[in-house]
Amino acid sequence: MAYARPCGDFKTNYAQDMAILDIRLYRVGFGLLLLGLVAAPWLVGRWVFLLNDIAIFAIGATGLSLLTGFAGQISLGQAAFMAVGAYTSWFLTTRLGLPFLVALPLSGVSAFVVGAVVGLPSLRIKGLYLAIATLAFQFLVEYLIVQTVSGMGGTPVPPAEVFGVPITTEVRFYALVLPIWLGGAVFAANLVRTRVGLALMAVRDRDYAAQVLGVNLLYAKALAFALAAFYAGVAGSLFAHYNRVIGAEHFGLAQSIDFIAMLVIGGLGSVWGPHLGSAFVRTLTQLLKIGAPFIAAWIPLLGKATTSFREILFGVILIAILIWEPGGLAMLLRKLKRYIDLWPFPH
Amino acid sequence: MTVQFLLEGTVIGVAVGSIYALIAIGFAILYKSTKILNLAHGELVLFGGYLAIAVASALAGYLPTGVAFAAGVLATLAAAAALGFVVERAVMRPLFGQPLLSVIIVTLALGYVVRGVMVGLWGGETRTFPPVIPAQVVRVLGVPVPLVGLWSAVAAATLLVLFSLFFRYSLWGIAMRAAANEQLTASTLGVSLKRVFAYAWAFAAVAGAVGGILLGLWLGVNFALGAVGLKALAAVILGGLDSIPGAILGGLLVGVVETIVGGYIEAYVRVFGHPLHGFKEVTAYLVILLVLMVRPYGLFGTEYIERL
Numbered sequence: 344m345a346y347a348r349p350c351g352d353f354k355t356n357y358a359q360d361m362a363i364l365d366i367r368l369y370r371v372g373f374g375l376l377l378l379g380l381v382a383a384p385w386l387v388g389r390w391v392f393l394l395n396d397i398a399i400f401a402i403g404a405t406g407l408s409l410l411t412g413f414a415g416q417i418s419l420g421q422a423a424f425m426a427v428g429a430y431t432s433w434f435l436t437t438r439l440g441l442p443f444l445v446a447l448p449l450s451g452v453s454a455f456v457v458g459a460v461v462g463l464p465s466l467r468i469k470g471l472y473l474a475i476a477t478l479a480f481q482f483l484v485e486y487l488i489v490q491t492v493s494g495m496g497g498t499p500v501p502p503a504e505v506f507g508v509p510i511t512t513e514v515r516f517y518a519l520v521l522p523i524w525l526g527g528a529v530f531a532a533n534l535v536r537t538r539v540g541l542a543l544m545a546v547r548d549r550d551y552a553a554q555v556l557g558v559n560l561l562y563a564k565a566l567a568f569a570l571a572a573f574y575a576g577v578a579g580s581l582f583a584h585y586n587r588v589i590g591a592e593h594f595g596l597a598q599s600i601d602f603i604a605m606l607v608i609g610g611l612g613s614v615w616g617p618h619l620g621s622a623f624v625r626t627l628t629q630l631l632k633i634g635a636p637f638i639a640a641w642i643p644l645l646g647k648a649t650t651s652f653r654e655i656l657f658g659v660i661l662i663a664i665l666i667w668e669p670g671g672l673a674m675l676l677r678k679l680k681r682y683i684d685l686w687p688f689p690h
Numbered sequence: 691m692t693v694q695f696l697l698e699g700t701v702i703g704v705a706v707g708s709i710y711a712l713i714a715i716g717f718a719i720l721y722k723s724t725k726i727l728n729l730a731h732g733e734l735v736l737f738g739g740y741l742a743i744a745v746a747s748a749l750a751g752y753l754p755t756g757v758a759f760a761a762g763v764l765a766t767l768a769a770a771a772a773l774g775f776v777v778e779r780a781v782m783r784p785l786f787g788q789p790l791l792s793v794i795i796v797t798l799a800l801g802y803v804v805r806g807v808m809v810g811l812w813g814g815e816t817r818t819f820p821p822v823i824p825a826q827v828v829r830v831l832g833v834p835v836p837l838v839g840l841w842s843a844v845a846a847a848t849l850l851v852l853f854s855l856f857f858r859y860s861l862w863g864i865a866m867r868a869a870a871n872e873q874l875t876a877s878t879l880g881v882s883l884k885r886v887f888a889y890a891w892a893f894a895a896v897a898g899a900v901g902g903i904l905l906g907l908w909l910g911v912n913f914a915l916g917a918v919g920l921k922a923l924a925a926v927i928l929g930g931l932d933s934i935p936g937a938i939l940g941g942l943l944v945g946v947v948e949t950i951v952g953g954y955i956e957a958y959v960r961v962f963g964h965p966l967h968g969f970k971e972v973t974a975y976l977v978i979l980l981v982l983m984v985r986p987y988g989l990f991g992t993e994y995i996e997r998l
Contacts, residue, residue, distance in 0.1 A: 417791065464979075468986045469994075471727055475927040476982055478920075479975035486972050490964075551996050596920075600729075600798060607795040651810035658802030662781055665796050669788040 348684040363532060368683065380521060384514045391513045397625045398517075398524040399582050404605045404617035405531050406574025411603070412612040413535055414567035415547030416465050420477035421575050421602040423484035426594035427454045428576025429583035430492060433500050436584075443503040443510075443584060447523075450580035451573045458572020462565045469550075481596055488591040497590035500583045516585055523581070527574060532614040534570075543567055547612075608664060610673025619672040631656060698833045699950035705839040707945020708846035709904050711938045713922035714929070715853060716897030718937035721926070722870040723890040726782070727794050730801035731898055732919020733808070737773065738899025739911035740808045742766040743817050750820045759819065766899050774895035778888045805916060816912040842904035849900060850938060853893075857934070862889060870932070924974050928981055930991020939989065944974045951977070 346367045354360045364370045384391050407421045431450035435441045441449075461480050468476050492498055503510040503519065510516050534540050542563050545553035554560045583589045601624060609620025631653040638652065668674055713735055720728050728734075746762030753761070781800060785793050827834045857863035868876040869886040877883050901922075905915060925944045929936025952970030959966060987993045 411791070464983060468982050471931060472927060472982055472986060472988065472991075475924065475975075476979055478924075479979045482972055482975050486968070489968070490966070549998075552998055555998060603791070604795055604798065607792050611789065611791060651806035651808075654802045654806035655810070658799040658806065661799035661802070662796055665788075665792050665799070666781070666784045669785065669792045671792075 347686075361536070363536075369680075377525075380525075384517055389513070391517050393626060393629055395513060395516050395520055395585060396629065397622050398520045399578050399585060400602070400605065400625055401618045401621035402524055402527050402581070403575045403578035404602055404609070404621045405527055406571040406578070407602050408606055408609075408611070408614075408617040409531060409534070409543065409574070410567045410571035411606055412616060413540060413547060414543040414564065416462075416564065416567060417471065417474040417603075418477045418568070418571065419474050419596065419599050419603070420461065420481040420484075421571065422594040422596070422598035423481045424454045424458055424572040424575035425579035425582065425598070426484050426488060426589075426591075427457050427572070428579030429500075429589045429594065430488070430498075430579075431576070432580035432583050433498060433589065436501060444505060447577065447580050451576040454572040454576025454579070455569045458575075459565045459569040461572070462568025463561075465564045465568065466561060478596070481599055485591050485595060488594070495591070497588040500587050500589055502587060503584035510584065520581055520585075523577065527577070528614070528618060531574075535614065539563075539566070544612075604661065608661065608671055610671030610676075613671070613673035613677075615676055616671060616673040619676070623672060627657060627660060695954070696950065697831060699953055700946055701830050701833045701835055702839070703946030703949035704942060705835060705843040705945070706949065707942035708843045708850075709901050709908075709941075710918070710922055710925050710945050711941025712846045712849055712904070713898055713901035713918060714925040714937040714941040715850070715934060716894035716901070717922055717926045718929075718932065718934050719866075719897070720890050720894040722932045722934070723866050724782075724887050725790070726797065727923075727931075728894060729794060729798040729919075730804060731894065731922060732916035733801040733804040734770065734773075734895050734898030735902040735905070735918055735922075736808050736911070736913075736916045737804055737895075738766055738770055738902030739906035739915055740812050740817070740902075741769055741899075742903045743819055743906060743911055744812060747817075747820055755820050763903060766903065767896055770895040770899035771892040774892035775888050777895075778891040782887065782891070783884070801916075805913075809913065816910045817906075818910040819907055836908070838908045842908055845900070845904060849897075853897075854934070866890065921974060924978055927988055928978050930988030932992055933988070933990035936988060936990035944977075947977050948973045 348366050364373050383394055403425055410416050410418055428450040431453040432446045435446035435449055436443060464476050465473055510519055542558045545558055546563050550560060605620035605624045608623055609616035635653050717731055720726055742762045745765045746759045749758035749761055826837050828837050828840055857867055865881045866886050869881050869883060925940035926937050929940030948970050952973035955966055955969045
């Protein structure tokens with residue numbers, strides 16, 4: 344195996360052809376990334392909270408990328424699925440006394456079931472109309488939360504406990520969330536290469552054509568919604584035990600829209616997209632949150648406008664990045680890879 | 691449910707609905723001619739409300755209230771149109787031909803910027819217009835309606851007529867309809883698509899701003915006014931995204947349905963003995979879900995016939 348991409352195709356078996364990381368450079372790079380993520384608590388100190396934040400939302404965004412990026416169905420209800428997972432986890436751990444490690448997959452499963460049901464209208468309703476139908480679902484879930492469990496305030500959730508160890512510190516939570524994050528990411532990256540993933544992409548490109556070619560449309564669309572909901576449910580359960588208080592405002596429309604923003608900034612239809620997008624959006628949000636008071640102290644003229652200053656800057660950066668590279672960050676990554684493959688020649 | 695309840699609901703619903711319809715038209719015009727779903731529309735409403743109040747109250751000390759108000763409205767309309775042109779030129783034109791979802795997210799980011807600037811400049815608390823219209827109650831069909839509500843309904847109706855006359859008879863209105871119908875053909879026949887898009891944005895911004903002023907007269911302007919944008923979006927979807935009559939009917943329907951059905955459920959329906967507070971806000975979306983199940987392209991939307 345070569346370090347760089349050889350000039351020509353020297354793959355001699357299917358295993359080589361199917362490999363995601365097909366040259367040594369990529370493997371070394373990915374290995375370094377993994378090493379960096381594992382060593383992160385020692386490297387970044389108290390900034391681990393940012394990685395936890397990114398990880399939770401990257402899991403949710405991965406689900407949405409399967410639904411929107413690969414199956415082509417726009418959903419404005421990802422945060423609502425997250426809420427389903429979060430409240431299932433809350434119910435199972437506090438009311439039924441189940442251990443967290445049982446509640447976590449079960450909250451994914453409950454969201455999976457809800458997702459399959461919510462996905463059914465997608466057979467008839469398409470495109471932007473479907474987006475509004477999922478918006479209706481989003482509002483209904485918010486309404487239910489406010490009316491039944493949480494009211495306008497929040498519901499306290501106990502910290503997670505894994506094999507008797509309470510997950511109370513940022514580093515311990517990181518140790519919990521990292522394997523789930525990586526596992527989810529690898530599963531999604533492999534899923535899109537299988538029969539199921541190819542079926543989803545066929546549905547995205549032209550659903551009736553896919554049906555003619557033998558894709559079961561009902562099954563594929565319901566599965567896409569259910570998968571997206573599963574990821575969101577797991578993310579919701581993690582969020583509930585990380586944040587320790589959940590309420591309607593954590594799973595509002597703004598969060599659903601944030602998920603879509605992550606996806607578009609990261610790059611649609613790319614396995615790297617949701618992770619890059621989540622890292623970008625969450626880092627920007629947190630940095631602006633931390634930095635806004637400093638900017639206010641620095642330029643006193645801004646004064647009371649700092650909170651809105653955060654919003655403005657976020658919007659401006661979003662606009663700039665999409666005008667500059669509408670394909671998102673994953674497209675930049677692809678360009679970089681191509682540059683390395685072709686180096687030292689321009690093309 | 692008494693006849694009185696129905697009648698009251700209908701009158702109030704039509705008054706609110708006519709404002710929704712006006713805002714919804716902004717959506718529909720923009721979608722019809724540029725195929726962009728503008729998620730910043732709620733913020734354009736906010737923009738109109740805030741700016742008109744700011745100008746009107748600034749001038750109120752020097753001029754009679756009515757004149758100050760008129761000046762505020764005119765200034766706001768001009769500013770909204772300018773904003774529309776600027777947005778089209780600076781933000782949307784570089785993104786021409788890019789994936790739909792990227793463009794939608796850009797409008798969303800634009801909404802963040804506009805809202806951030808508004809709230810940063812004028813703060814988050816509710817602001818009201820100087821008293822232009824006396825706070826009295828008139829009776830329509832025996833139903834008490836605030837005079838402001840009547841005024842806004844009349845203003846909305848007038849503007850709806852003006853808009854439809856513009857699209858029917860003026861050269862630019864016809865050009866915009868042509869471009870909406872078939873972009874490529876229209877551009878070969880000499881319609882400047884750039885200019886059509888610019889006008890579409892300006893129109894959307896003006897329609898939103900007028901909606902903001904009318905709602906501001908009625909309820910005052912605060913942060914939450916941006917959420918009206920979503921109601922208007924719901925109205926457009928109900929009527930069919932690319933249909934202007936659909937947007938009008940959708941807006942009126944959303945107004946009436948949420949007042950009558952939502953009001954009825956809030957007042958009389960109990961689930962396990964609990965009243966359903968705030969159900970009004972959700973009603974419109976439930977109705978839309980039901981309508982979409984029967985007619986996936988809204989009531990009057992163009993059905994996209996797929997051929998393989």
